[in-house]
Amino acid sequence: MSALLTATGMTIWRGDNLLVDAVDVCVPPGSIVQIQGTNGSGKTTLLKALIGLAEYDEGEIYWRGQPVRKVRDELYASLLYLGHRAGISAGLTPLENLLALCPELSAGNQGLDGARDGARYRITQVLDELGIADRIDLPCAALSAGQQRRISLARLRLQSALLWVLDEPLTSLDANGYAWVKAQISRHVSAGGAVMFTTHQPLSFDPIPVQTILLSDNG
Numbered sequence: 380m381s382a383l384l385t386a387t388g389m390t391i392w393r394g395d396n397l398l399v400d401a402v403d404v405c406v407p408p409g410s411i412v413q414i415q416g417t418n419g420s421g422k423t424t425l426l427k428a429l430i431g432l433a434e435y436d437e438g439e440i441y442w443r444g445q446p447v448r449k450v451r452d453e454l455y456a457s458l459l460y461l462g463h464r465a466g467i468s469a470g471l472t473p474l475e476n477l478l479a480l481c482p483e484l485s486a487g488n489q490g491l492d493g494a495r496d497g498a499r500y501r502i503t504q505v506l507d508e509l510g511i512a513d514r515i516d517l518p519c520a521a522l523s524a525g526q527q528r529r530i531s532l533a534r535l536r537l538q539s540a541l542l543w544v545l546d547e548p549l550t551s552l553d554a555n556g557y558a559w560v561k562a563q564i565s566r567h568v569s570a571g572g573a574v575m576f577t578t579h580q581p582l583s584f585d586p587i588p589v590q591t592i593l594l595s596d597n598g
């Protein structure tokens with residue numbers, strides 16, 4: 380099956396540092412790609428460059444075989460990106476944050492009680508899986524770092540997207556959270572989706588193979 384995202388010769392300088400040196404990337408449907416490296420090795424920079432959120436010096440990026448600059452909207456329509464930070468508003472509740480972050484839930488008929496109740500029901504179910512359903516109406520500022528991370532990760536169950544791009548998705552999580560994220564990734568790729576993420580440590584998803592892009596300290 381043809382690849383979703385591919386890139387050839389990705390080269391990224393930051394100041395005098397060659398962070399990423401002629402790296403090739405291929406993300407087919409049903410695959411897991413991990414970008415691994417130490418602190419400061421360029422993982423986030425490469426991940427963001429691949430989806431148009433950071434500049435790069437050399438390389439070609441393609442979405443489904445088309446130069447990405449011509450089909451960027453198609454890439455974004457198929458993308459779920461979770462950044463390094465939780466990306467939620469501290470003054471809003473988990474429910475409010477997730478309604479805002481999940482277009483499928485917030486679009487259209489939020490003025491109608493039935494639609495709002497349906498969205499709340501779906502969000503409550505996912506937060507229950509994550510062990511934080513009882514926090515649904517508290518301001519996120521009152522939640523721990525790991526709980527805030529879980530709010531952000533709930534999007535993996537609430538949004539529908541072919542390609543997940545996750546920057547250090549296991550940050551701040553305990554063993555249960557870690558297992559939940561791994562299960563979501565396995566489920567997604569088993570259903571034909573693809574996942575690309577950054578990590579400090581290599582992760583295993585047996586029996587699903589993982590492709591590793593290893594960045595060295597200075598690219």
Ligand SMILES: Nc1ncnc2c1ncn2[C@@H]1O[C@H](COP(=O)(O)OP(=O)(O)OP(=O)(O)O)[C@@H](O)[C@H]1O
Binds near residue numbers: 417
């Ligand atoms: N806009 C920029 N200008 C100058 N240096 C930058 C810029 N962006 C990133 N860097 C540098 O590039 C290096 C790589 O940063 P990056 O965030 O990609 O690393 P990382 O591998 O994701 O690190 P960590 O594991 O700590 O999150 C760092 O030394 C950082 O300071």
